[in-house]
Amino acid sequence: MAPKDGGEASSKLVLYSYWQSSCSWRVRFALNLKGLSYEYKAVNLAKGEQFTPEFEKLNPLHFVPVLVDGDVVVSDSYAILMYLEEKYPQRTLLPADPQQKALNLQVASIISSSIQPLLMLSILKYLEEKVGLEERLLFVQTNIEKGFLALEKLLKDFVGKYATGEEVYMGFVICRLMYLWHLRLLWLQNGLRLTCPSSLL
Ligand SMILES: N[C@@H](CCC(=O)N[C@@H](CS)C(=O)NCC(=O)O)C(=O)O
Known part of the structure; x- marks a missing residue:
């Protein structure tokens, strides 16, 4: 231990x-x-x-x-x-302040449960088989952008140097990595446009 x-x-x-x-x-x-x-x-x-x-x-x-x-x-x-x-509590991933902590957990949960599942290989494959590549891209892109825009509204009063404030905590890390992954996917798949909250950049 x-x-x-x-x-x-x-x-x-x-x-x-x-x-x-x-x-x-x-x-x-x-x-x-x-x-x-x-x-x-x-x-x-x-x-x-x-x-x-x-x-x-x-x-x-x-x-x-x-x-x-x-x-x-x-x-x-x-x-x-x-x-x-x-x-391993060194270099904590969550702030001590209850509101800041809740914000980080909320952001992490929204991405884990409402955005990332749309990008699972099995889901992407299934959608492609059922509705074709173009429809799949449109569906995934529309829903992911919806998620990011909701996050932007959530974060607007907290944004600092990073999306969730002045320090790197769990919420910011998960947001940023999700955004980078999504960007990469779109770039690989026909360079589709992506609108992303400025607070995530
Ligand atoms: N909620 C899980 C999701 C895990 C997940 O979706 N993993 C993906 C890679 S990011 C995977 O293993 N996909 C395999 C598949 O879809 O067959 C987590 O946050 O770890």
Whole structure:
């Protein structure tokens, strides 16, 4: 067990991740911010490695990221960030002020549950098969922009040097990574336009 005031992990941390996974980027960002070293295990989603029996034992939902910390296995980036925050409190991911903390959690939750799921490989593939590439892009883009614009309204009274204030906390990290991922997707897929809240830039 690491001491409450922080420090290096006592057991070796292992992160199952994929280089294109925005959810995994969140965890890598948090691990780096907290100065925790970890072993990176690549799960190639494009090759279906998330469906191997070994990986299924770690996460029956077949999603990355998964963090292994000794005997503890945690999947889902949101849960992993909360676990890291509790166990390795150095360089906190959440502000102490209750309103600021709630804001960061709200932003993280909106992105995790209302924006990012639209970009899951399985969803994108399904939509492409059912309605075609063009409709899929339109649907995804429209809904993601709706999410970003709602976030801009939410953040307008809090924005500082970063989207959620003057410090880098969980909400800002997740927002920024989501935006970068989305931008990349649109660039890869025909260079579609993207409107993005200025507070996320
Ligand atoms: N809520 C989960 C979502 C995890 C997730 O969607 N992971 C994606 C990569 S970002 C994935 O593994 N996709 C595989 C698939 O859709 O088959 C989290 O935040 O970790």
